[in-house]
Structure formats: structure tokens, C-alpha cells
Amino acid sequence: MTHDIGCLRAIETFYAYLDGELEDSDSIAEFEHHLEHCRSCYSRIDMEKMLNQRIRKSAQHDSPEELRNRVAELMKKF
Amino acid sequence: MADQATKAFFGDGIERHLDALYSVAIHLTRSNADAEDLVAEAVAKAWAAIDTLNDQARFRPWIFRILHNTFVSDYRKKSVRPLEASIDSNDNAEDDLANLLGEQSDDFLVWWSNPEREFFNNLLGQTLMDALDDIPDAFSTVIVLVNVEGFTYDETAEVLGIAPGTVRSRMKRGRTMLQKALWHQRPGLQEGIEHDA
Numbered sequence: 001m002t003h004d005i006g007c008l009r010a011i012e013t014f015y016a017y018l019d020g021e022l023e024d025s026d027s028i029a030e031f032e033h034h035l036e037h038c039r040s041c042y043s044r045i046d047m048e049k050m051l052n053q054r055i056r057k058s059a060q061h062d063s064p065e066e067l068r069n070r071v072a073e074l075m076k077k078f
Numbered sequence: 079m080a081d082q083a084t085k086a087f088f089g090d091g092i093e094r095h096l097d098a099l100y101s102v103a104i105h106l107t108r109s110n111a112d113a114e115d116l117v118a119e120a121v122a123k124a125w126a127a128i129d130t131l132n133d134q135a136r137f138r139p140w141i142f143r144i145l146h147n148t149f150v151s152d153y154r155k156k157s158v159r160p161l162e163a164s165i166d167s168n169d170n171a172e173d174d175l176a177n178l179l180g181e182q183s184d185d186f187l188v189w190w191s192n193p194e195r196e197f198f199n200n201l202l203g204q205t206l207m208d209a210l211d212d213i214p215d216a217f218s219t220v221i222v223l224v225n226v227e228g229f230t231y232d233e234t235a236e237v238l239g240i241a242p243g244t245v246r247s248r249m250k251r252g253r254t255m256l257q258k259a260l261w262h263q264r265p266g267l268q269e270g271i272e273h274d275a
Contacts, residue, residue, distance in 0.1 A: 011179070015249045019224055021231050044190075048253075050198045052225050055210070058203035059226040063100040067114045071096065071121055075089055078080075078125050 002033040010034045010041050018048055080128055088128060091137045092121055098227050099145055105222045106149045108211065116153055120145040139229070139236040146219075146237055179254070186261055197264065209259035217252030220245055 005013075013031050016022045022031065035042045080088075092099075099120065103113035124144045131140050179187060210218050223229045223237060224245070231249070235242040 015253060016246070019231065019249065021246070047198055051257075054198065054201055054203070054206055055221065055225050058206050059101060059105060059210070059222055061097065061101045061104055063096045063117070064110070064114065067100060067117060068096065070114065070118050071092060074118060074121055074125075075085075075092070078085060078088070 002029055004037060005030045005034050007034075007038060007041055010038065014045060014048060018045070018052065080125075084128060087134060087137075088125060091141065092124075095138060095141060099141065102142065102145060102219075102222060102227065103149070105210075105219065106146070106215075107153055112153060116145065116149055119152065120148045123148055136236075139233045142223070142227075142229075142237045143239070147239075182254070182258065186258060189261055190257060197260075201260070205263055206260070209256055209263060212259040213252060213255040217248050217255055220248040221252050221256065224249060 010031060013022060013027065017028070017031050022028050035045060096117070099117050100113055103116040103120075104110060107113050107116055120141070124141050127144065131137060179190065182190070210221065219238065220234055223234045224231065229237065231242050231245040234245045238245070
């Protein structure tokens with residue numbers, strides 16, 4: 001039976017969990033068990049995921065055609 | 079002298095990562111024109127240093143490290159981003175999140191522990207980018223590399239030339255700073271509500 005790690009330990013694990021840096025399966029299971037039983041941490045992690053999505057959407061840019069052409073010209077000289 | 083296979087590999091790698099290189103360059107320089115110059119310069123430097131790429135599987139962190147180093151050596155002086163004073167001392171400080179949160183005001187903690195879904199739903203992309211720009215480069219760049227470009231902590235450490243533990247520490251501190259910057263922007267949010275169709 002998985003024991004509850006409590007909010008303080010869960011908070012320490014938030015970003016490692018979200019960023020896929022929590023590697024050992026016991027730590028992942030403990031963290032997810034806590035999320036299942038703690039409305040506050042579940043809500044917090046849900047918001048962190050949403051914030052991640054928004055950051056990703058806002059900070060990704062397509063390279064402009066000018067840059068693509070410039071790099072292509074550069075490559076011809078290599 | 080590099081052979082045709084190396085040239086083809088390099089060209090494919092640049093093509094595959096050009097959007098990401100440009101996105102990170104915009105974050106670093108905060109200027110579309112400077113970002114284009116930075117990427118072009120980094121590509122030229124990378125080709126000149128192609129012999130230093132010992133493992134082709136490491137192309138992505140290798141090219142981003144060259145981009146970052148080029149920014150630091152040639153562009154940072156022009157940058158208007160917040161100075162990085164005291165970053166190293168912050169990295170060495172007790173960095174667990176509970177302690178970081180303990181440094182924050184009660185109002186912020188109430189908001190942090192009980193986030194408003196509507197606030198995040200309605201957050202304008204520009205408001206978010208402004209908040210990201212408000213925090214020091216050393217922290218926001220880690221957030222961009224990890225959360226936007228999907229680098230692992232180890233890869234991010236390789237790109238920035240810092241220890242993986244420092245990446246972990248900067249993620250925690252940076253995300254707390256970002257949320258605090260967003261929290262400070264809440265009163266003016268009414269003007270920035272994004273209405274999704």
C-alpha cells in the first residue's frame with residue numbers, strides 16, 4: 001500500500017514530475033497517490049500543466065522566410 | 079575538411095531545429111532582427127566547429143550551446159534583459175520549494191495554493207511573455223529550454239554550461255518568480271482578457 005507523502009514533499013516534487021525528471025517508479029507512484037488524495041495539490045499541478053501549455057504556445061515561433069533564405073545561402077558556402 | 083555526408087547531416091539538423099533556435103534566440107535577444115542575426119552567426123560558428131561534435135546524437139544540445147555562447151559573447155551587452163546579479167548565490171542557497179514559498183507574502187501564498195482556473199484560462203500570451211521577461215535571464219532561459227523546447231535537465235545543463243542541480247534549482251525558483259510576476263499583473267488583467275471563440 002502506498003503511503004501519503006504529504007503536501008510538503010509533494011511540492012518539492014512538482015516540477016521534476018511535470019518535467020519528466022522523476023525517474024524512479026516509486027517516487028512517481030507516491031506523488032500520483034498524493035495527487036489522488038489532495039485536492040489542493042491536484043489543482044496546483046493542473047494549473048502548472050496549463051501554464052506550461054500557455055508558455056509553450058506563446059514562446060514558440062516559426063522562423064521567418066528571410067532567415068531560412070539566409071541560412072540556405074550560408075550553407076552553400078560551406 | 080568535412081565530407082558531403084557531414085554537410086548533409088549538418089544541413090538536416092539545422093533545418094530540423096531552425097524554428098526552435100529562432101524561438102530561443104528571440105527569448106535571449108528580445109528582438110526579431112537580432113534573433114535572426116544570432117541564429118545565422120551561430121550556424122556559421124557551428125559549421126566552423128563541426129569537428130567538436132563528437133556524437134551526432136548530441137547535435138541538438140551542441141547547436142543550442144553554440145547559440146547560447148554566441149549570445150553571451152556577442153549580444154548580451156546589447157540585451158535589455160534583467161541583470162543576473164546574485165544568481166550564483168541564489169543557486170547555492172537552500173533551494174527547496176517549501177523554503178522558497180516561505181519567503182513569499184501570505185497573499186501570494188493564498189493565490190499559489192488556490193489557483194484560479196479562470197485566470198490561467200484568460201491569460202494573454204503577451205502577458206505571459208511580459209511576465210517571463212520580468213524575471214532574470216538565468217531563470218527564464220532555463221524555463222524556455224525545458225518547458226518550451228523540451229530539453230531534459232541534463233541537456234539544459236549542457237547547453238548553459240552549468241550543473242544539472244543548478245538547472246533543477248533554477249526551475250523551481252524561476253517558476254516561483256514567474257508566478258509571482260503573473261500575480262503582480264492580476265489587477266490589470268481585465269484589459270488583457272483573451273476571448274476564445
